[in-house]
Amino acid sequence: MNGKINTKNAAETKQFAHELAKQLKGGEILCLYGNLGSGKTTFVQGLAEGLGIKHRIISPTFIIVRSYKLNKLNFFHIDLYRVDSASKMIGLGIDEIFNNKKNIIAVEWAEKLGKTLPKRRIDIKFTYLNKDQRNIDIKSYE
Ligand code: ADP
Ligand code: MG
Numbered sequence: 001m002n003g004k005i006n007t008k009n010a011a012e013t014k015q016f017a018h019e020l021a022k023q024l025k026g027g028e029i030l031c032l033y034g035n036l037g038s039g040k041t042t043f044v045q046g047l048a049e050g051l052g053i054k055h056r057i058i059s060p061t062f063i064i065v066r067s068y069k070l071n072k073l074n075f076f077h078i079d080l081y082r083v084d085s086a087s088k089m090i091g092l093g094i095d096e097i098f099n100n101k102k103n104i105i106a107v108e109w110a111e112k113l114g115k116t117l118p119k120r121r122i123d124i125k126f127t128y129l130n131k132d133q134r135n136i137d138i139k140s141y142e
Helices: 010-021 040-050 086-091 094-099 110-116
Strands: 003-007 029-033 065-069 074-079 103-108 121-130 133-141
Touching: 003 010, 010 040, 010 133, 029 040, 029 110, 040 074, 040 103, 040 121, 074 094, 094 103, 103 110
Parallel strands: 029 103, 029 121, 074 103
Antiparallel strands: 003 133, 065 074, 121 133
16 A cells, blocks of 8 residues: 555545545554645545545544444544643553554554554655645555
8 A cells, every 4th residue: 555646635635545445454553644734634534434434524622532433343533633742642542442453543643653653554644735735645564
């Protein structure tokens, strides 16, 4: 699951994520990086749609972890924007979430995981090109 794409609007980013979601089997940890407004949450919305989740995905303000139950899997949307130390997250059980193969996890601001960033992961970097265009760069590890 490696490659780069430029999307020309939010709908295209969602569509791209929607297609990508169909390749997920469980156990994937999608680590999302990029400035505010670069499209991470928009991507997660498409991902959730592609997984068959009907709930509307929003930018969590104070809720860091949201989980959605699927047929056999769980989808986790984690947003570390307001978290300053990842060690707090370990106390909250983030490692149990990561280690469960029934979970598909998308983490916004994944760089904040620091040393707890899992080795086996899919890095997805978002770059703002202009008002409506974003570059999305995907690289899988292990
Ligand atoms: P982040 O979670 O990275 O802060 P959001 O997904 O919340 O970013 O916000 C991205 C904003 O940019 C949204 O308002 C979205 O409609 C807009 N946008 C414009 N073009 C794109 C694009 N090509 N891909 C994703 N979002 C886009
Ligand atoms: Mg966001």
